[in-house]
Amino acid sequence: MSEALAGKAAALDAADELAACRALFALDDDVVYLDGNSLGALPRHVPARMQDVIAREWGQLRIRSWEESGWWTAPERIGDRIAPLVGAERGTVVVGDSTSVNVFKALVGAVRLAGDDRDEILVDASTFPTDGYVAESAARMTGRRIRALAPQEIVAALGPRTAAVLVNHVDYRSGRLNDLPAMTAAIHAAGALAVWDLCHSAGALPVGVGAHGVDFAVGCTYKYLNGGPGSPAYLYVRGDHQARFDTPLPGWNSHEDPFGMRSAYAPGDGAVRGRVGTPDILSMLALESALDVWDGVSVDAVRAKSLALTDFFLECVEAYVPAGRVSSVTPAAHAERGSQVSLSCEKAGEVMRALIERGVVGDYRRPDVLRFGFTPLYVGFADAERAAGELAALLD
Numbered sequence: 071m072s073e074a075l076a077g078k079a080a081a082l083d084a085a086d087e088l089a090a091c092r093a094l095f096a097l098d099d100d101v102v103y104l105d106g107n108s109l110g111a112l113p114r115h116v117p118a119r120m121q122d123v124i125a126r127e128w129g130q131l132r133i134r135s136w137e138e139s140g141w142w143t144a145p146e147r148i149g150d151r152i153a154p155l156v157g158a159e160r161g162t163v164v165v166g167d168s169t170s171v172n173v174f175k176a177l178v179g180a181v182r183l184a185g186d187d188r189d190e191i192l193v194d195a196s197t198f199p200t201d202g203y204v205a206e207s208a209a210r211m212t213g214r215r216i217r218a219l220a221p222q223e224i225v226a227a228l229g230p231r232t233a234a235v236l237v238n239h240v241d242y243r244s245g246r247l248n249d250l251p252a253m254t255a256a257i258h259a260a261g262a263l264a265v266w267d268l269c270h271s272a273g274a275l276p277v278g279v280g281a282h283g284v285d286f287a288v289g290c291t292y293k294y295l296n297g298g299p300g301s302p303a304y305l306y307v308r309g310d311h312q313a314r315f316d317t318p319l320p321g322w323n324s325h326e327d328p329f330g331m332r333s334a335y336a337p338g339d340g341a342v343r344g345r346v347g348t349p350d351i352l353s354m355l356a357l358e359s360a361l362d363v364w365d366g367v368s369v370d371a372v373r374a375k376s377l378a379l380t381d382f383f384l385e386c387v388e389a390y391v392p393a394g395r396v397s398s399v400t401p402a403a404h405a406e407r408g409s410q411v412s413l414s415c416e417k418a419g420e421v422m423r424a425l426i427e428r429g430v431v432g433d434y435r436r437p438d439v440l441r442f443g444f445t446p447l448y449v450g451f452a453d454a455e456r457a458a459g460e461l462a463a464l465l466d
Contacts, residue, residue, distance in 0.1 A: 071459045075386055082382065082451040088375055091447040094363045095296075102453040102460075104432045107242075107270060107410050107443025110296030110360075119359040123352065141351050145323075146341050148358045152295070152304050155369060156268060156287065157278035162309050164344040165354060169269060169290045169303040170200045171319070175344060176286035176305060177208045177236055178318040180263040183285075183311060184233035188262065191216045192224055194237040194248075201267055205236050211318075221248045228260035234285075235262055239277065240270035240408035243435050245400040247271070247408045251282045258283060269293060273364075274409035274445070275373040279306055286311075294409070294445055297357035305344040312340055321346035363447060375446035376409040382451055383411055383442065386458030395465040399439060410443045415465075424464050430457045 083089060095111040097103060103111060127135040136142045149163035156163070167175075181191065193205040195218035202218065209216040219227055221237060228235070235257050240247050250266060257264040263285040271277055273294030279287050287306040291297035307315050317337070322328050323345035326338045337343045384398060396413040415421055415438060422434040432442045442457060 071455075071462075072386075072389055075389060075455055076452075079382070079451040079455040082378065086375065086450065087371060088367070088446055089450065091363065091367065092450065095448045097448060100429055102430045102449075102457050104430065104442040104444065104449065104453070104457060106296075106445030106449070107274075107293055107441065108433055109299060110273075110293055110445060111448055112298070113296055113360045113363050115362065116298070116356055116359045120352070120356055123355050128352075141349070141355075144351065144354050144358065145345055145349050148354060148361070149304055149341055151358065151361050151364075152272070152291070153306075155277075155295070155364065156272050156289070156306065157276060157282075158280050158287075158306050159309060161340050162280070162312075163304050163306050164341040165291070165304045165357070166302050166323075166345055166349055167305075169267070169288055170204055171346070172288040172303050172305040172344075173201055173204045173236070173265075173267065174208060175317055175319055176265045176288050176307075177205060177234060178212060179307070179311075179315050180234035180265050180286055181208065181212045181214060182316045182318075183314055184261075184263055188231055188233035189214050190229075190231040191233055192227060192235040192262075193218050194221050194224070195219055196221065196241055196243070197236070197238050198242045198267065198269070201236060201238065221246075221253075225253060225256045228256060228262060230261065232257075232260055232262040234265055236265045236267070238267045238270070240274075240410075242270055243399075243412060243439060243441075245270075245408045245410040245412050245441075247275070247401075247406050249405075250277065250284070254282050254284055270408055270410070273369075273372070274376055276369050279308075284308065291357050293443075295357070296360045296363065296447075298353060298360065301353050301357045301360075302350055307341065307344060312343060315343050317343060317346075319346045323347055323349070367447070372446045376444055377404050377407070379444040379446065379449060379451065379454055380407060380409065380411050383444070383454040383458060386455050387411075387413070387461065390458050390462035392462070392466055396440070396461070409445070410441055413440045413442075414438050415440050421461075421464060425457075425460060428460045428464070430460045432457075
C-alpha cells in the first residue's frame with residue numbers, strides 16, 4: 071500500500087466538513103461500510119425514539135396517539151422533511167407505501183394526465199427490475215404500449231404519442247447519473263410527463279425536482295436517507311398537477327373526509343391525495359427520527375464529498391489493484407456519476423464475500439459487478455483507501 075495515499079486520506083479526512091456526522095451513526099470501528107446504497111446505517115438516536123413510540127405513544131396513549139402524537143399527519147409532515155433533500159416545495163411530498171406502489175401511482179397518474187391521444191409509455195431499459203414490471207402492468211391497464219430504451223435513446227424516441235417517461239436518476243448497477251434537467255425538458259417539449267425514480271440519488275446529490283419541473287418522482291428512504299429496512303417510500307406530485315392527479319389507488323386515507331366513511335370516493339387536496347391506507351406508523355416514525363441527521367447539512371456539501379470520495383477510491387484502486395483484475399463501469403465524468411463505484415470483476419460474488427470477511431462491506435450484482443456505495447455522512451477517505459487496499463490484497 072502507499073504511504074502517500076494513506077497520508078492523502080488522512081489530510082482529506084481532517085479537512086472534511088461532514089466528518090462529525092459519522093458519530094451520529096452506529097458503526098463498527100473495524101468495519102468499512104460501503105453498502106449504504108442498499109441499506110443505510112442506523113442513526114444512534116433512533117432506538118431511544120422508537121422505545122418512546124412503542125412504550126408511551128402506543129403502550130400508554132394507544133388510540134389517542136393518532137391525534138395527540140401526530141400519527142395521522144405523519145405522512146405529510148415527514149414528506150415536508152424529505153422535500154428539501156430532493157428540491158421540492160412543501161406540500162408536494164407524501165410518505166407511505168413502497169417504492170413499487172408509488173411507481174404505479176405516479177406512472178398511471180401521469181398517463182391519465184397526458185390524455186387519451188397519447189398511447190405510449192417510454193421506460194428506461196436499464197431500470198431497476200420492479201420499475202419495469204410495474205410499467206408493463208401500468209401499460210396493460212391503461213391500454214398503452216410500452217417501449218424500453220437505453221436512457222441515451224429516450225430523447226430521440228419522444229414524439230406526439232408519448233404519454234409518460236419513467237427513468238431512474240441513478241442506475242442501480244453502474245452508478246451512472248442520468249441528466250434529469252435535460253431529459254425532463256425534452257420530455258416536456260414533446261408534450262409528455264416525466265416520472266423519475268430517485269432511489270439512488272436522494273440524500274446523495276442535489277435533485278431539484280421543483281427547479282426542473284419534474285412531474286412525478288418516487289424514492290425509497292432506506293438507502294442514503296437511512297430510514298431503516300423496509301422504511302416507507304415517498305411520492306412527489308408537482309403542485310400544479312395535484313388537483314388533477316387521478317390516483318389509481320383511491321384509498322380511504324386520501325379521501326377528502328376519511329372518517330365520513332362515504333361510499334363514493336372524493337379525493338382530498340394536496341399531497342394527501344397520494345395516500346392510500348393506514349400509515350405504517352412504527353417504520354414511518356423511525357424514518358422521521360432518522361432524518362434528524364440531516365439537520366444543518368447541505369446537500370451540496372454532500373455531493374462535493376461524494377465526488378471527492380469516489381474520485382479518491384478510483385485513484386486508490388488504480389494504484390493498488392493489479393492491472394487487468396478490475397475495470398470501472400461507473401462513468402469517470404462527475405456529471406454522469408452518482409455516489410457509488412461499480413467495478414467489473416471476475417467471480418465478483420466470491421470476491422465480495424471475501425471482502426466482507428476482511429471487514430469491507432459492499433455488495434455485488436450478477437454476473438460480475440462489485441458495488442461500493444459511498445454515503446458521505448459517515449464514510450471517510452481512510453475508509454476508501456482501506457477498501458481499495460483490501461481489494462488489492464485479495465486480487466494480488
